Amino acid sequence: MSAEGQEKLWETKKYDDVRIYTDEEIWNYTDEDVANYKCKHDIPLLEQLEEGPWPSFVSDIKQEAVHRHKLAEQAPDKLLIPADVCDDLLGQVELSYVEKETHWKHGGIVGVFGYGGGVIGRYSDQQEKFPGIAHFHTLRVNQPASKFYKTDYLRALCDIWEYRGSGLTNMHGSTGDTVLLGTFTEQLEPMFFDLTHDLGVDLGGSGSNLRTPSCCVGKARCEFACYDTQDICYELTMYYQDELHRPAFPYKFKFKFDGCPNCCVASIARSDMSYIGTWKDDIRIDQEAVRAYVAGELKPNAGAFGNRDWGKFDIQKEVIDLCPAKCMEWDGKELKINNKECVRCMHCINVMPRALRIGTDTGCSILFGAKAPILEGAQMSTLVIPFIRVEKPYDEIKAIIERVWDWWMEEGKNRERVGELIQRKGIQEFLKVVGVPAIPQHAKEPRSNPYIFWSEGEVPGGWQRDIKEFRKRHPR
Amino acid sequence: MSLGKYGYYDPSDPLKDRITDIGPPHYEQFFPPVIKRNYGKWLYHEILEPGLLVHVSETGEKAYTVRVGGARLMSVQHIREICDIADKYCDGYVRWTTRNCIEFITDSEDKARALMKDLESRKFPKGSYKFPVGGTGCGITNIVHTQGWIHCHTPATDASGIVKSVHDALFEHFKNMDLPAKLRISLACCLNMCGAVHCSDIAILGVHRKPPMIDDEVLSKICEIPLVVAACPLGAIRPAKTEDGKKTVRVNQERCMFCGNCYTMCAAMPLADSEGDGVAILAGGKISNRKSAPKFSKVIVPYIPNEPPRWPKVVETIKHIVEVYAKDARKYERLGEWAERIGWEKFFEKTGIPFTEKSLDDYRLAYDTYRTTTHFKYTEHVWQLAKALEEAE
Numbered sequence A: 001m002s003a004e005g006q007e008k009l010w011e012t013k014k015y016d017d018v019r020i021y022t023d024e025e026i027w028n029y030t031d032e033d034v035a036n037y038k039c040k041h042d043i044p045l046l047e048q049l050e051e052g053p054w055p056s057f058v059s060d061i062k063q064e065a066v067h068r069h070k071l072a073e074q075a076p077d078k079l080l081i082p083a084d085v086c087d088d089l090l091g092q093v094e095l096s097y098v099e100k101e102t103h104w105k106h107g108g109i110v111g112v113f114g115y116g117g118g119v120i121g122r123y124s125d126q127q128e129k130f131p132g133i134a135h136f137h138t139l140r141v142n143q144p145a146s147k148f149y150k151t152d153y154l155r156a157l158c159d160i161w162e163y164r165g166s167g168l169t170n171m172h173g174s175t176g177d178t179v180l181l182g183t184f185t186e187q188l189e190p191m192f193f194d195l196t197h198d199l200g201v202d203l204g205g206s207g208s209n210l211r212t213p214s215c216c217v218g219k220a221r222c223e224f225a226c227y228d229t230q231d232i233c234y235e236l237t238m239y240y241q242d243e244l245h246r247p248a249f250p251y252k253f254k255f256k257f258d259g260c261p262n263c264c265v266a267s268i269a270r271s272d273m274s275y276i277g278t279w280k281d282d283i284r285i286d287q288e289a290v291r292a293y294v295a296g297e298l299k300p301n302a303g304a305f306g307n308r309d310w311g312k313f314d315i316q317k318e319v320i321d322l323c324p325a326k327c328m329e330w331d332g333k334e335l336k337i338n339n340k341e342c343v344r345c346m347h348c349i350n351v352m353p354r355a356l357r358i359g360t361d362t363g364c365s366i367l368f369g370a371k372a373p374i375l376e377g378a379q380m381s382t383l384v385i386p387f388i389r390v391e392k393p394y395d396e397i398k399a400i401i402e403r404v405w406d407w408w409m410e411e412g413k414n415r416e417r418v419g420e421l422i423q424r425k426g427i428q429e430f431l432k433v434v435g436v437p438a439i440p441q442h443a444k445e446p447r448s449n450p451y452i453f454w455s456e457g458e459v460p461g462g463w464q465r466d467i468k469e470f471r472k473r474h475p476r
Numbered sequence B: 001m002s003l004g005k006y007g008y009y010d011p012s013d014p015l016k017d018r019i020t021d022i023g024p025p026h027y028e029q030f031f032p033p034v035i036k037r038n039y040g041k042w043l044y045h046e047i048l049e050p051g052l053l054v055h056v057s058e059t060g061e062k063a064y065t066v067r068v069g070g071a072r073l074m075s076v077q078h079i080r081e082i083c084d085i086a087d088k089y090c091d092g093y094v095r096w097t098t099r100n101c102i103e104f105i106t107d108s109e110d111k112a113r114a115l116m117k118d119l120e121s122r123k124f125p126k127g128s129y130k131f132p133v134g135g136t137g138c139g140i141t142n143i144v145h146t147q148g149w150i151h152c153h154t155p156a157t158d159a160s161g162i163v164k165s166v167h168d169a170l171f172e173h174f175k176n177m178d179l180p181a182k183l184r185i186s187l188a189c190c191l192n193m194c195g196a197v198h199c200s201d202i203a204i205l206g207v208h209r210k211p212p213m214i215d216d217e218v219l220s221k222i223c224e225i226p227l228v229v230a231a232c233p234l235g236a237i238r239p240a241k242t243e244d245g246k247k248t249v250r251v252n253q254e255r256c257m258f259c260g261n262c263y264t265m266c267a268a269m270p271l272a273d274s275e276g277d278g279v280a281i282l283a284g285g286k287i288s289n290r291k292s293a294p295k296f297s298k299v300i301v302p303y304i305p306n307e308p309p310r311w312p313k314v315v316e317t318i319k320h321i322v323e324v325y326a327k328d329a330r331k332y333e334r335l336g337e338w339a340e341r342i343g344w345e346k347f348f349e350k351t352g353i354p355f356t357e358k359s360l361d362d363y364r365l366a367y368d369t370y371r372t373t374t375h376f377k378y379t380e381h382v383w384q385l386a387k388a389l390e391e392a393e
Ligand code: HEM
Pocket: A120, A122, A138, A170, A172, A173, A174, A175, A176, A179, A270, A371, A372, A374, A375, B145, B146, B147, B151, B152, B153, B154, B192, B193, B194, B195, B196, B264
């Protein structure tokens, strides 16, 4: 079957085109049923988590349990995995609450044909007690950029996941995927077919491959976006489908796209290659609006301080003095920014969004190497490319990506993230791979130890010397 | 829809009609009309009240966003309810944020306000809110977290249960914008840190404290010994043979730092233990480049035992840190910026959290965190040290 047009199915498709359940089957219970629900297993500890104001995942799982039991009576052929999957999950988690140890087995190599990722295999180690979750595999489904959804799509997803899975999800996983939590092995392929055929969505990444890229809300609803985060996220996800589905890397590799240095998707802490929007020209100033902030007509930081009384807004104390570059001046009438000194930290813009705007000559900085502590300790991404244009079709960026991947696949050890390889090989080598010269921006400060590795070619005459000649000049 | 056990899939011919490599659905078809019309044209935004934002476009149009918190673990029934709400107020569109909040977007303030009222009225039968509105500005938004005992094989603690308990205790800071700056809390249930919590204002981290056990019976059958040996960052694992000649490995327990890497590589080396496992609390990290550079979170409390279902000690410690910070920090100061300004010794003094040697680094590059200046502040810690010196004589 051709995949042409699958990416825009939902421009015309409606939930009713693909729905499995009737409204009566979906809303087949009352709040009272949920309140009185007696889980198949005793769960007194978990039930304590139904109290308190924060939404209770226990109450929610119970609601799904009630719903599935009723569905099993109403339309038994409309559930392909056990009706009491939710009961068994609660039962096993309760057991963990008592024993303070997990009851999930290690790993399990399951997946869909031809892909090396997208499914996390999971088996219970208490299968006799909790047969409904004997298998509880997870599917990572590639989320639409910035996680906007049409309800038609979501409802269709809910139907197939109720039908072929546990009906439980994570909205969303840490990397960004829509996570479908828990099904049996035999339903993995049918799920994959339903997802690709009916929903026009593919699995995300897991394992030693490109993980599902993700981006901030950016131009869709943020005035700070310096480039089109959704477009490049989508474009690179599509361009590197092979790398995403078929693991060929030493370890995982993540792209994340932040539209500005506020870093809403935490690219600097969480991605091997972080794209952070920035600009080259001047911060745009509306002096009128600055005066309105000073006069107290506009609320600082877009109202983020709510009703707490911090006293009158003081532009000197709250903006000028907090500017890390100390490049701003306020003479009581006019705000001046010495843009040559500005490090584009966003503080002043965040405080006075109606008065200050990012520049118009925009692009992004590219940093490499962030990762959580395993193995060599946590790392943040290191600035490598201070400014690059982010323009379709992103050829320059793709070329950089591929140079880095080639090097990493050649040199990287098993389970070595690119940030660790940079440490092991030295940033100098990495800069050569990327094809850029070393500049002061690459370091917080120049090194303080003088243990410099010169290569032979850099030293006139090379390293091959004659000790006899030396001794002629310097007798023993 | 494809019905029946296998649906569209034909097990006898797995390649038939298989579609692959189509990626995610294109995002544009999911944009609410007001977003589509004003894409890239936004001028500024304002938080009208906790949980309600307005974004104003250069076209003059406004987009009102209502932000809602919640568990990221959600059932399809919960999602369907979200869909019903989105259909009623937002023409059938809804989005999620990076921190797993739900956002409803509409172009009418009246609709947004009606929607907020509706959302606040929806509760689970035992009384918790289904859709609490808030999580904006200088407050505490959704705690991002990982799987824990719900789905993972390596956790040293649960995720959903602690997060729910901490959220309950800090609910007022979700509903109000009453802190000096944003405060971001994250949880990861083991050192793998799927949630990458290492740059959060407050991080809750599951930690093991016992070296792996070794299942000699099966190790050589299910694990590749050289890979297991190589997996240990401290070189604590060596190949070995059991008395009856089975190939296996041994761990130098003195050297082990309980990272769990060996277990990631080899199912025959489990670490989990009800007495060994628990939670460390880290603080002072940040992601944003605003004002100061992004920072790692620092280990404040090395260990708190697991106390399901509500982890009272973890909750109390975090609530306490938040309250001390809220009172003492200056406007715009993130938790880590505050601690750096007053000095970490003052952080420990003001919070009353005992400082232990476990907060001193002894891993690689540890020296980077030692103090190599005579600048310090006098806190009780100094007098304790002086006293200990005297006693040592
Ligand atoms: C050495 C490091 C890591 C290892 C060995 C590891 C291992 C795992 C495992 C075993 C799971 C399955 C949990 C389940 O049963 O659902 C998982 C889930 C996941 N991991 Fe990791 N992980 C690592 C680091 C990370 C990091 C740094 C991130 C993100 C920045 C991440 C993102 C995820 C995501 C998104 C999931 C899906 C479930 C969730 O959202 O919690 N992982 N990881």
